[in-house]
Amino acid sequence: MISRIDLRGTTGDPRDLLPRAETDVEAAVAKVRPIVEDVRHRGTDALIELAERFDGVRLTGVKVPEEEIAAALRTLDPSVRAALEESIRRARLVHRDQRRTDTTTRVAPGGTVTERWVPVGRVGLYVPGGRAVYPSSVVMNTVPAQEAGVASLAVASPPQAEFGGLPHPTVLAACALLGVDEVYAVGGAQAVAMFAYGAGECARADMVTGPGNIWVAAAKRLLKGTIGIDAEAGPTEIAVLADDTADPGYVAADLISQAEHDTVAASVLVTPSTGLADAVDAELERRVAATKHSDRITQALTGPQSGTVLVDDIEHGLRVVDAYAAEHLEIMVRDPRATADRVRNAGAVFVGPHAPVSLGDYLAGSNHVLPTGGCACHSSGLSVQTFLRGIHVVDYDRDALAEVAGHVVALAEAEDLPAHGEAVTARVGRTGA
Incomplete structure (x- = not known):
């Protein structure tokens, strides 16, 4: 049902090899x-x-x-x-x-x-x-x-x-x-x-x-x-970084829950364990057939935006999920907290077996409006900061301006903007360093 991409033994930038929804x-x-x-x-x-x-x-x-x-x-x-x-x-x-x-x-x-x-x-x-x-x-x-x-x-x-x-x-x-x-x-x-x-x-x-x-x-x-x-x-997405300690039923349920949004939703599993990958495949076959929106979910899971990515180990997996920069990233490994602390690129990170993305969608307290399409490498999710603007208020008296007047003039002349310097010397004359 879900395709596989084998990145084991590779060392280059994986971004062009990872599944991703195509939107123009x-x-x-x-x-x-x-x-x-x-x-x-x-x-x-x-x-x-x-x-x-x-x-x-x-x-x-x-x-x-x-x-x-x-x-x-x-x-x-x-x-x-x-x-x-x-x-x-x-x-x-x-x-x-x-x-x-x-x-x-x-x-x-x-x-x-x-x-x-x-x-x-x-x-x-x-x-x-x-x-x-x-x-x-x-x-x-x-x-x-x-x-x-x-x-x-x-x-x-x-x-x-x-x-x-x-x-x-x-x-x-x-x-x-x-x-x-x-x-x-x-x-x-x-x-x-x-x-x-x-x-x-x-x-x-x-x-x-x-x-x-x-x-x-x-x-x-x-x-x-x-x-x-x-x-x-863009289309919603989940990545799950998991090792052989992960419960395949949990992983499959979470991949399905994201696929439920849309036929172009992306569900990606990153794992070094072929055993886990096989077990997740079996769980997907069983669970998708039994869920309400099975047609929509099947299209999402079988689309080019979804897949299982095989990696060498968790270290390699971390490089892959950082390159993918998922909207939602779940960590289901032996030491999930320590691993989550090393993630640099994700809209939101969900730690361990009892923090599914669905919790964040509704009741974790976090925000579910998050960057998609790899934008988590440079952008944040919705927060209070989204609605605030920082305004610098500059308050100098005459002596403070005079102290740096010479520096202002020097930089203004270096940039061939002499009127900038004159706006200062008009107030304090040519004084300062």
Whole structure:
């Protein structure tokens, strides 16, 4: 069911040999450009027509009435409500500890630099729909933005024909639990465009965050600069680094859980143990046939983005998973904590047999909006820092400026920018070193 790649005995860079989902975001940009321009010029009218075209619903407006949000919470299954409330509580604990404090550095007598951390003013939070419903993404986007102190939050999620053109009621209920009362029934690239340019009752946002399909990623790429973005999310992925001590049933269950997201989801096992690989194959055959979304999962596991990678040993395996830079990385080896401490590239690391990715998706307290497609080698997941900007405040008196005036002039003349130096000498004359 899942292919094998044998890297045993190899010493080079494995990145080009590893399974990876193939997505052409640049090609998608050309297709979303007219959608984005339509929203830019026609606003809500465009959003209504696009909802009928892409979502099969005819709307009269895109803003969800507050009474519908409240009603969704009233009718929410009590067990789901309890789970969401606990998810929110744990996420707040983790993200509250990420808050930054302003720092003032005394560079010289009379001269200080303060770094102020200022939240983004307004953020658009995108919550995908489609094959699954993601109230957990409401939590993961909203909590860090709130903990950062963002003053204005709006959520967009695709309209659902089944629910009269509203977003899924569980998504609306999650918004209610978090105190978000500005919600729009808008999906895909048009949601990103709505936040970037404003439309109707939706004011422009400074940033848009949240996962989505290739059309959302393409709109983010196209509009980056017009609006801030968190990342271009690609297909979800899991890598499992495991040795012969790992439980093959656990490994198979986790590979399947990630494949459940989408036919292009990536599930990768990295192991030095052919015995474990064989046992996982057997477990996959048994478990996939018995699970609800077996067709979707089979396509994901048999696709070019998934596979078992054989390595020489755990040391070699660490080099491979660092090269892969997975969105989610599970460590199931003899000494998982020590091994996890050596990982450099991953969106999130899950340590040992009792920390599956599913825990992180919902209730670990960590964030599940994470870098994909190898971007974990240079990017981080969503956090409080995503919604903060560091502003340097420079405060020098005349004596402090005079002390370095000569250095400023020397550097300005070295760069052939004499007016830079003159801006200093106009204040203090040609003094200093």
